[in-house]
Amino acid sequence: MDTKTKTTTIGILGYGNMGQAIVAQLQTMKASKMNIEIVIHSLGVSNVPGARCVESSIDLFEASDFVFVCVKPQDFYQLKTLTIKNAKHLIVVSIMAGVRIVNIQKVFPGAKVVRVMPNLPLQIGQGVIGWYLKKDSLTSDEQAFLEKVFSVFGLSVPLQEEKMLDALTAVSGSGPAYVFLFANALIKSARELGFSQDVAEKIVIKAITGSIAYAVSKEHPDFERLIQMVQSKGGTTEAALNTLDVENYYTEWQKAIKKAYERAQEISSHDSK
Numbered sequence: 194m195d196t197k198t199k200t201t202t203i204g205i206l207g208y209g210n211m212g213q214a215i216v217a218q219l220q221t222m223k224a225s226k227m228n229i230e231i232v233i234h235s236l237g238v239s240n241v242p243g244a245r246c247v248e249s250s251i252d253l254f255e256a257s258d259f260v261f262v263c264v265k266p267q268d269f270y271q272l273k274t275l276t277i278k279n280a281k282h283l284i285v286v287s288i289m290a291g292v293r294i295v296n297i298q299k300v301f302p303g304a305k306v307v308r309v310m311p312n313l314p315l316q317i318g319q320g321v322i323g324w325y326l327k328k329d330s331l332t333s334d335e336q337a338f339l340e341k342v343f344s345v346f347g348l349s350v351p352l353q354e355e356k357m358l359d360a361l362t363a364v365s366g367s368g369p370a371y372v373f374l375f376a377n378a379l380i381k382s383a384r385e386l387g388f389s390q391d392v393a394e395k396i397v398i399k400a401i402t403g404s405i406a407y408a409v410s411k412e413h414p415d416f417e418r419l420i421q422m423v424q425s426k427g428g429t430t431e432a433a434l435n436t437l438d439v440e441n442y443y444t445e446w447q448k449a450i451k452k453a454y455e456r457a458q459e460i461s462s463h464d465s466k
């Protein structure tokens with residue numbers, strides 16, 4: 194496929210949270226004169242500005258060079274009934290958590306498959322985009338095209354083994370929920386101390402975004418050292434951290450993330466018939 198001169202057609206199967214986020218980023222690429230056409234098939238979706246909506250998944254697969262599969266795994270396994278006879282022309286980019294390449298190829302015989310694990314901030318071009326493909330499965334042009342797309346989505350992280358997608362799912366795929374949980378805990382605490390919801394949200398969000406911006410302004414942020422910069426002996430931060438029992442806090446997070454990893458592996462071991 195010549196992705197440099199001809200129009201590249203990118204199909205989107207499933208226009209939900211992630212499908213919409215991907216289309217929003219592809220639209221920015223189109224606006225910056227990248228030669229792409231966006232085609233969408235999603236249940237109940239017939240009109241998306243700047244894209245062509247088609248009525249069936251087969252129409253989508255026939256029209257596309259690349260298809261981003263953005264449906265839930267359980268809906269994907271229903272597609273078995275639609276298995277297309279020859280998908281050799283297709284590059285399937287699956288963002289589904291825990292659906293292995295071997296199972297994707299059962300629905301798309303002969304297709305080239307790339308597995309991607311994005312996260313929610315992809316919506317604003319600030320995602321973590323881990324991806325895996327079997328060695329030499331794409332031409333260098335095809336791979337360069339996809340890497341360009343992923344870099345618009347956020348931080349593009351190539352992975353050497355398919356199973357590392359499960360690890361990435363546990364860390365950065367679910368990561369935004371961990372951050373939102375922490376923010377919510379601080380907001381609830383600020384409310385307890387008498388701040389209005391509005392002010393509590395503002396100060397917590399700025400404390401988080403400002404602290405992270407400060408940390409990344411350092412070349413290699415050393416988070417232990419950064420904590421020491423805020424904490425002084427006998428002070429307020431120390432009182433808070435002693436109450437949290439920091440060692441135990443780290444252990445609890447390790448346990449939680451390991452659980453997420455095991456769950457990702459469990460989902461990945463699902464075999465489509």
Ligand SMILES: NC(=O)c1ccc[n+]([C@@H]2O[C@H](COP(=O)([O-])OP(=O)(O)OC[C@H]3O[C@@H](n4cnc5c(N)ncnc54)[C@H](OP(=O)(O)O)[C@@H]3O)[C@@H](O)[C@H]2O)c1
Nearest residue numbers: 207208209210211235236263264265266268288289290311
């Ligand atoms: N959300 C995240 O943060 C995140 C992060 C990483 C990876 N993912 C992966 O991204 C995928 C999509 O997640 P999501 O949160 O975007 O889900 P979602 O909001 O439910 O979006 C899926 C969309 O696909 C549509 N759909 C279902 N079956 C279909 C079919 N056969 N043909 C066409 N369209 C169909 C759904 O329509 P209906 O609503 O009418 O069923 C819905 O609009 C999942 O596989 C998930 O593992 C999500």
